Amino acid sequence: MAVYTEVADDELARFVANYDVGALLSAKGIAEGVENSNYLLRAEKAFFILTLYEKRVREEDLPFFITLMEHLNARGVTCPLPVRNRAGEALGRLAGRPAAMVTFLDGMGVRRPAVAHCAAVGEALARLHVAGRDFPMRRRNGLTVDAWRPLFDRARDRADEVSPGLGARAAVALAELENNWPADLPVGVIHADLFPDNVFFIGSKLSGLIDFYFACTDCLAYDLAICLNAWCFEPDASFNLTKGQAMIAGYQRVRALEGAEIAALPVLCRGAALRFMLTRLVDWLNVPAGALVRPKDPLEYDRKLSFHRRVASAGDYGLAR
Amino acid sequence: MAVYTEVADDELARFVANYDVGALLSAKGIAEGVENSNYLLRAEKAFFILTLYEKRVREEDLPFFITLMEHLNARGVTCPLPVRNRAGEALGRLAGRPAAMVTFLDGMGVRRPAVAHCAAVGEALARLHVAGRDFPMRRRNGLTVDAWRPLFDRARDRADEVSPGLGARAAVALAELENNWPADLPVGVIHADLFPDNVFFIGSKLSGLIDFYFACTDCLAYDLAICLNAWCFEPDASFNLTKGQAMIAGYQRVRALEGAEIAALPVLCRGAALRFMLTRLVDWLNVPAGALVRPKDPLEYDRKLSFHRRVASAGDYGLAR
Numbered sequence: 089m090a091v092y093t094e095v096a097d098d099e100l101a102r103f104v105a106n107y108d109v110g111a112l113l114s115a116k117g118i119a120e121g122v123e124n125s126n127y128l129l130r131a132e133k134a135f136f137i138l139t140l141y142e143k144r145v146r147e148e149d150l151p152f153f154i155t156l157m158e159h160l161n162a163r164g165v166t167c168p169l170p171v172r173n174r175a176g177e178a179l180g181r182l183a184g185r186p187a188a189m190v191t192f193l194d195g196m197g198v199r200r201p202a203v204a205h206c207a208a209v210g211e212a213l214a215r216l217h218v219a220g221r222d223f224p225m226r227r228r229n230g231l232t233v234d235a236w237r238p239l240f241d242r243a244r245d246r247a248d249e250v251s252p253g254l255g256a257r258a259a260v261a262l263a264e265l266e267n268n269w270p271a272d273l274p275v276g277v278i279h280a281d282l283f284p285d286n287v288f289f290i291g292s293k294l295s296g297l298i299d300f301y302f303a304c305t306d307c308l309a310y311d312l313a314i315c316l317n318a319w320c321f322e323p324d325a326s327f328n329l330t331k332g333q334a335m336i337a338g339y340q341r342v343r344a345l346e347g348a349e350i351a352a353l354p355v356l357c358r359g360a361a362l363r364f365m366l367t368r369l370v371d372w373l374n375v376p377a378g379a380l381v382r383p384k385d386p387l388e389y390d391r392k393l394s395f396h397r398r399v400a401s402a403g404d405y406g407l408a409r
Numbered sequence: 410m411a412v413y414t415e416v417a418d419d420e421l422a423r424f425v426a427n428y429d430v431g432a433l434l435s436a437k438g439i440a441e442g443v444e445n446s447n448y449l450l451r452a453e454k455a456f457f458i459l460t461l462y463e464k465r466v467r468e469e470d471l472p473f474f475i476t477l478m479e480h481l482n483a484r485g486v487t488c489p490l491p492v493r494n495r496a497g498e499a500l501g502r503l504a505g506r507p508a509a510m511v512t513f514l515d516g517m518g519v520r521r522p523a524v525a526h527c528a529a530v531g532e533a534l535a536r537l538h539v540a541g542r543d544f545p546m547r548r549r550n551g552l553t554v555d556a557w558r559p560l561f562d563r564a565r566d567r568a569d570e571v572s573p574g575l576g577a578r579a580a581v582a583l584a585e586l587e588n589n590w591p592a593d594l595p596v597g598v599i600h601a602d603l604f605p606d607n608v609f610f611i612g613s614k615l616s617g618l619i620d621f622y623f624a625c626t627d628c629l630a631y632d633l634a635i636c637l638n639a640w641c642f643e644p645d646a647s648f649n650l651t652k653g654q655a656m657i658a659g660y661q662r663v664r665a666l667e668g669a670e671i672a673a674l675p676v677l678c679r680g681a682a683l684r685f686m687l688t689r690l691v692d693w694l695n696v697p698a699g700a701l702v703r704p705k706d707p708l709e710y711d712r713k714l715s716f717h718r719r720v721a722s723a724g725d726y727g728l729a730r
Contacts, residue, residue, distance in 0.1 A: 096520045101612075113515040113611055116449055117440035128437055128449060130456075130515065194434040194451065199417045290434055291422075 093125045093140045095183045100127075100138075103182045106173040107189060109133045123301060125185075128192070135192035137168060140185040145301055147186050152227045153300050154178045154188060156220075156277060163219035165212075166296040168193055195288025195295030206319050206331040208294040209287055210338030213279070213315055216297065217308045218343055220277030229280065229304040231363055233269045236262055239366040246373050251387055258365065261393055265359050270307065270352040278311035279303055283318045309349035312339055313356035316405055317364065317392055325391035332406030345407075353402040361396055365389035414446045414461045416504045421448075421459075424503045427494040428510060430454045444622060446506075449513070456513035458489060461506040466622055468507050473548045474621050475499045475509060477541075477598060484540035486533075487617035489514055516609025516616030527640050527652040529615040530608055531659030534600070534636055537618065538629045539664055541598030550601065550625040552684055554590045557583055560687040567694050572708055579686065582714055586680050591628065591673040599632035600624055604639045630670035633660055634677035637726055638685065638713055646712035653727030666728075674723040682717055686710035 097115070104112040110132025118137075120126045125140040141150060154170045158178075161169045168190035170178035180187050198205055229235075240262055247255035279286075281302040288296045312335075320331040339345070345353075368386035375383055403409050416424075418436070425433040431453025439458075441447045446461040462471060475491045479499075482490045489511035491499035501508050519526055550556075561583055568576035600607075602623040609616045633656075641652040660666070666674075689707035696704055724730050 097517050098519075098521070100517075111611070112517075114513075114609075115517050116437075118449070119438035119440065128439070135451075192435075196418050196421075196433070196436050198419075200419070288435075290432070 165219045193296040197285045203334045204292045207334035207338040210335035214339040214342035227304045229306040243369045273307040313360040317360045350402045354399045358396040361393040486540045514617040518606045524655045525613045528655035528659040531656035535660040535663035548625045550627040564690045594628040634681040671723045675720045679717040682714040
C-alpha cells in the first residue's frame with residue numbers, strides 16, 4: 089500500500105513509448121499491493137497498471153508470474169494481462185527495477201465480504217485451479233511447511249511481547265503440522281494469497297483476480313484453506329459457517345474435492361493460519377523506523393488458529409455432509 | 410502523497426450513486442497531494458478524482474475552492490471541474506470527512522522543468538489571474554506576511570538544529586519583509602501553490618492546473634514570485650535566468666505587469682522563499698512519529714532566499730529590460 093520507487097516523468101514516457109499503446113497521458117502512483125510499487129497509467133489506447141517489482145519479489149520468479157497471467161487469461165480466468173512491448177517482451181526495466189505493464193481491471197476489493205462474495209471466490213478459485221492444470225512451469229512454495237520453522241526461529245524469542253503465550257501456542261501448532269502435513273494431495277498452480285484485497289467485484293459480481301506474486305505449485309486444497317481463513321471469519325475471529333458452506337459449495341460446483349483433500353482440510357486450515365500468523369509476526373517485530381506501511385496484526389491469525397484447533401472435520405467448515 | 414482516510418467500498422458506492430455518472434467500477438487510492446486523501450474513481454461514464462478533505466483544509470473554505478474551480482473552468486482555464494450530485498451539490502460527506510468529486514485531468518507533473526515548461530506556466534498563471542478578475546468570492550491568504558512571525562516563533566528556538574545560523578538569517582529576512590511588504594499592488598485570485606506537482610503537461614504542452622487548496626485573494630505578482638521560486642531554480646539552488654525570462658515573458662504575453670509590480674518583484678520573491686522555508690521548517694521540526702509523509706527540505710528555500718537577497722531588480726529574474 090505504497091509507492092516505493094519514484095519514476096521520473098521523462099523516463100516513464102520513454103518506457104511506455106516501447107509499447108504500442110499510444111502516448112502516455114497520465115500516471116498516478118496508487119496505493120495497491122504491499123510488496124511492489126504500482127502506477128495507474130493512462131495511455132491514448134487504454135488504462136494500464138505499471139508494476140515496479142521491489143526487493144521482496146525475486147527477479148528469477150517473474151517469468152513464472154507473467155507467463156501464468158497470460159496462461160490464465162487465455163483460459164478465461166479474468167486477471168491482469170501482461171502487455172508485451174514492440175520487442176515482444178512483457179518484462180522490462182524502469183528506474184533500476186524490473187517492471188511490467190498489465191491491463192487495467194475494473195472492480196474493487198470488498199472490505200466486508202458477504203456470503204455471495206464467498207461463494208463467488210470459491211468458484212473462481214476452482215476455475216483458477218482447473219485453468220492451471222496444463223500450465224507447464226513450476227515454482228516451489230517458499231512459504232509452506234518447511235519454511236515455517238525458520239520463520240518461527242526469527243520471531244520466537246519475542247513472540248510473547250505481542251501476546252503472552254503466543255510463542256508456546258505457535259510451537260505446539262508448528263510441531264503438530266510438521267508431523268501431520270499431508271503429502272499426496274492433488275498439486276497444481278495455486279494463487280496462495282487470494283485475500284479480499286486481491287479479488288475484484290462490481291457489486292456482488294466477481295470481476296477479476298489480481299496480485300499473483302505468491303502464486304506457486306502446491307496442494308490445490310491448501311489454496312482453499314487460505315481462502316477459508318481470509319474470507320469466512322468475522323472481525324471478532326468467529327467463523328461464519330454460512331460463508332464457509334457457500335465457499336466450499338462454490339468451489340465444488342467447478343471442481344469436486346477428493347476424499348483425501350476433504351480429510352486434510354482441517355490440517356490445511358491450521359497450516360494456512362500459522363503461515364499468515366508467522367509472516368505477520370516477523371513483519372510486526374521488524375518494522376523499520378520510518379516505515380511507510382503499517383504491519384498487519386499477527387494475532388488475528390492466532391485467534392483463527394485457535395478456532396481451527398477445535399475443528400473435527402471438513403464439515404465444521406461447511407462441507408455438505 | 411498518501412491516503413489518510415480509508416473508505417469502505419459499500420459506503421463509496423452509495424456516495425457515487427448520488428451522482429449521475431453510472432455505476433462505480435473501480436476505486437484506487439492515489440499518491441497525490443500532501444494535504445488530502447485522493448481516490449481515482451472509474452464510473453461507467455468517466456474517470457473522476459474523489460478528494461476527502463483532511464484536517465489541514467478548513468471546511469468553511471471549501472465553497473471558495475469549489476466555486477473557484479467552476480469559475481475558472483467556465484472561463485477556459487483547464488482545471489478539475491467539481492461534479493454536482495443529483496441534489497445540485499458539489500460538496501458531500503464521506504467517511505466522516507467533507508468530500509468532492511472532480512473531473513479527471515490528463516497530464517503529468519514534470520520533475521525536471523525545462524525552459525518551455527516555465528514559459529507555459531507563466532502564461533497559464535496570467536490566464537488564471539485574468540480569468541479570476543470577476544470572481545466574486547474572497548479568501549484571506551492565511552500564509553502571507555502577517556502569518557510568518559507566528560510561524561517563525563514556533564520554529565526559531567530549534568531552527569539552528571536544521572542548519573547553523575538559519576534562525577538568524579530568517580529573523581533578518583522576516584524583519585526586512587515586515588517593513589517593506591508592498592501594500593498597493595493589483596489584487597485578485599491567486600493559486601498560491603503552483604509548484605511542478607500542480608501543473609500537468611502532456612509532453613511539453615500544458616494540460617491543466619490542479620490543487621487549488623491554497624488559492625486566495627492576494628497580490629497577483631506574489632503568485633508569479635512563488636512560481637519563479639518553484640520553477641526557475643536548478644537542483645543546486647542556482648537561478649536559471651533563461652527559465653526566469655521565459656516565465657516572465659510568458660506571463661506578460663497574457664497580462665502586462667504594472668510598474669509597481671515590477672519594482673516589488675524582488676521583495677515578493679524573498680517573501681515567497683521565506684514563506685515556504687518557514688512552513689517547511691515547522692513541518693520538519695514537527696514530524697509525528699510514524700508519519701507517512703516525508704517532510705520537504707526547508708534549506709532549499711533558505712538557499713533560494715540567499716539568492717534573492719543579492720538581487721537588485723526584476724531584471725535579475727529575467728524581466729526584459
